[in-house]
Amino acid sequence: MSEPDFPIRCRNLWKIYGHTTALRDTSPERLTDEVLAAKGLLAALREVTLDIARGEVFVIMGLSGSGKSTLVRCMTGLVEPTLGDLVIDGENLRTIAPERLIEMRRHRISMVFQDFALLPHLTVLGNIAFPLRVQGIGRARREARAAELVDLVGLAGRAHHFPHELSGGQQQRVGIARSLITDPDIWFLDEPFSALDPLIRQEMQGELLRLQARLHKTVVFITHDFDEAIRIADRIAIMRGGAVVQVDTPEGLVLHPKDEYVAAFTRKIPRDRVLSVAAMLSPVSDRARGAPVRATALVGEVAARVLAAEAPVPVAGPDGRIVGSLGRTAIIETVFGGFA
Incomplete structure (x- = not known):
């Protein structure tokens, strides 16, 4: 290893x-x-x-x-x-x-702050390309790279907009793209x-x-x-x-x-958003039925299926082998009653 x-x-x-x-x-x-x-x-x-x-x-x-x-x-x-x-x-x-x-x-290294700190006189493309401009990279090259990032962060069609024409989320996307332009x-x-x-x-x-x-x-x-x-x-x-x-x-x-x-x-x-099936599975049960759920899945991802099942559901490890089972009681205690 x-x-x-x-x-x-x-x-x-x-x-x-x-x-x-x-x-x-x-x-x-x-x-x-x-x-x-x-x-x-x-x-x-x-x-x-x-x-x-x-x-x-x-x-x-x-x-x-x-x-x-x-x-x-x-x-x-x-x-x-x-x-x-x-x-x-x-x-x-x-x-x-x-x-x-x-x-x-x-x-x-690169950093994104809470304050978007966009330059108001530059377009989206110009703001994203600015770090390469500081490095002395030619305009054609830096804007080509910035155009790639415009698409990557979901701002297609807004390359020539100015910051005041963007929503808060769009402005933050510009900040994220700018922080990534130096790779x-x-x-x-x-x-x-x-x-x-x-x-x-x-x-x-x-x-x-x-x-x-x-x-x-x-x-x-x-x-x-x-x-x-x-x-x-x-x-x-x-x-x-x-x-x-x-x-x-x-x-x-x-x-x-x-x-x-x-x-x-x-x-x-909510525990179901954090805990994995592996954290709460029971030993392998002869009563377990149906297709297995993944041990790495979050409890919230499988809760509905386990609660609807009449018997415990088998749990599979990364290699596909059955490593345990998961039943209604564990789900109910985790989601509605806390986790001991």
């Missing part, structure tokens, strides 16, 4: 605001709230250690002030960490030369849909998933909305007070919250 590929690695990362020369004789292990307060310092990030795998959608979430946006700004080089290591594709951002960081931002390996999105109306927000979440299925980027997505997180995430990091409290799959966070803070995020989430 090949070694996991982690293009983003954080090790004991701190971001401290204030006169950090006061930390000269203080080891990270001794940076308690009392020590920081005594030195007049504020920790926006505390001992953040995590790995983000290539090609996954990694969501960072937490309440306002939890440190999630500070962390993503450190990852993009917009904010300089105070202590620890932050390695992007083998290059440590704490020691990288400024020229290399600029090169990385131009070609290997970055790593794609950062800082609450990109939070300013949109709920229906448009859901539409843009679906658009993100569609693009990711086609492009296979490494995605780091910031949100404070757990509904949004569970829809798009492969894994989720929950932050509090600048620290990462828990990193897990949506299902893992629901089944095994590390503490009450994490449990509070998951308490109101």
Whole structure:
């Protein structure tokens, strides 16, 4: 089995605001709230250690002030960490030369913010092509590439419209296309849909998933909305007070919250949207009948069929072998009575 590929690695990362020369004789292990307060310092990030795998959608979430946006700004080089290591594709951002960081931002990483930040005097095509214009790419070449992205993000027919002629969702699609025009390996999105109306927000979440299925980027997505997180995430990091409290799959966070803070995020989430059949199947039963359901399917995807069946339904693993069964009682307890 090949070694996991982690293009983003954080090790004991701190971001401290204030006169950090006061930390000269203080080891990270001794940076308690009392020590920081005594030195007049504020920790926006505390001992953040995590790995983000290539090609996954990694969501960072937490309440306002939890440190999630500070962390993503450190990852993009917009904010300089105070202590620890932050390695992007083998290059440590704490020691990288400024020229290399600029090169990385131009070609290997890209970011989408909540504020669309479109240039009002440029058309959709011009806004999307703007990063290549900054790089000195010729007009014909950059506009040809921008035209491809106009179609990719569903804006066909609007290439020559100006931002004020677009809806909020359409403007965000322009921002997404612009962030992709350099074909970055790593794609950062800082609450990109939070300013949109709920229906448009859901539409843009679906658009993100569609693009990711086609492009296979490494995605780091910031949100404070757990509904949004569970829809798009492969894994989720929950932050509090600048620290990462828990990193897990949506299902893992629901089944095994590390503490009450994490449990509070998951308490109101419908279990059938998060839990897989594998998490609740029973042993193989001689009573099981009918075509099997997939162990990897979400409970909500198979609930109607299981509830309508007179006997338990067989469950198949990835190789097609029957690995268990699923009956009405498990569905009822999960969907209507909670999951123990």
